[in-house]
Amino acid sequence: MSNSMSHQVQFHCERPRLHRLRAGDSAVTTDANLSPSRAPRIAFQGALGAYSEMAAARFGVPAPYPTFAAVCAATLAGEVELGVLPVSNNIAGDVPEARALLRSRALRLLDEFWLPIEHCLLGLPGATVADATHILSHWQALRQCANVFERHAWLRPTTVYDTAGAAKLIRARGRRNLLAIASRRAAAHYQLSVLAENIADRADNATCFVLFQAR
Template sequence: MPVIAIQGESGSFSHEAAMRLYADAQILPCAVSPAAFQAVVSGAADAAVLPIENSLAGSVLEHYDLLLEHPVTIEREMLLRIEHNLIALPGTKLEEIEQVLSHPVALAQCRQFFAAHPAVRATPSYDTAGSVKLVMAGGERSAAAIAPARAASEYGAEILARNIEDNAQNYTRFLVVKPEGSPRLADADKGSLAFTLPNRPGALVGALEVLAELGANLTRLESRPVLGQPWHYVFYTDYQFGNPAMADAVLSRLTAICPTVKELGRFPSATSLPSA
């Protein structure tokens, strides 16, 4: 039985993503993201399943930094449809609810619900599933949470309203992170790299031209500050490649022109958008 680390409480979207990838997994909830990475590095977990990007809220920037800092590799990615549900104590009626707890991102993605129920107060909390845990522990029928359906079954709560998110095209991209040196999947066709640039005009253009000249398809580019070096940046890029030789050439060519390059992983593209 694989041990899979997640950031957040049991019943979270990360938990749901992990179970879809590893149906027989033992889930290791971690309070903070660095703990999930450390669990992989130390061997306490076989892998971690972590969000990297939401189609509405954007990137999980901390996870880019942690991928760079730790000796890990990305083995695969998956897309999870995000469905927000109003969850409360069993037997609670919607008209009894005065306060709704959830992660700030989840609250922001359910504005239409709060507009339709102006008397209900949105209260930011540390986690979606953790909010259900707090509601159940508090025992107040005036409180509810916005969270995945899995959180209701995890904590013995009841779903009062399903799919209250504003936008149905709400997906989160999750990564499976394993120890550095783990075997790549045979059908890998996507790479992820982090690199810095020399301080000269056209340096970024030169790096991107490497991908273009080799026929690699750039799918994402993100910059992050270099810790301890104000106004210096590391660039994260995802790209699709036709064969392993192309990925090898991309890595080799960038290494020749960039001060630092780290390959974060090669993995199969998650091309489908499954319903939750």
């Protein structure tokens, strides 16, 4: 990403390009052959299995933090070398909190890229859509899957801090009436069943992420 973007804090995520960046494609100096001990640590918001973790893994070793603000704080404090935040989705639109945080002049924006988002409907083994009452997920994911609630009007959308966090909560609570919208990776990590795949309103669902570091 150009220096002008770093200073003016301009985002260019209006249209999904859906290119899949490798570490070598980035403005960040990384090496795909680096061992985990030498690869940069990259802060992301959410639980393990989050789409932000997948975004961070493209450039180094993901490090989870609970909030967008915590990701920025960890990067500024030197706890990690880099941070990554989602700034826009082609269905649900901008992520205002992330954009506001990235306008800090203490942060240097390095790269932006689109990550394809493939939402799944997850539940405990034995759970069914017919017996469910609530679907948990991040507000952006719930908005991206509005068709699910149109087709299953009895299901109540319930906002939690993260898509993978929703999967983690379902596993912890052990209730089959709760479902989550999250990734297949989250399903595997929290040992949940995949009840439906590719449930977003559009097949080309994608989120734009920005990679950054402290100045």
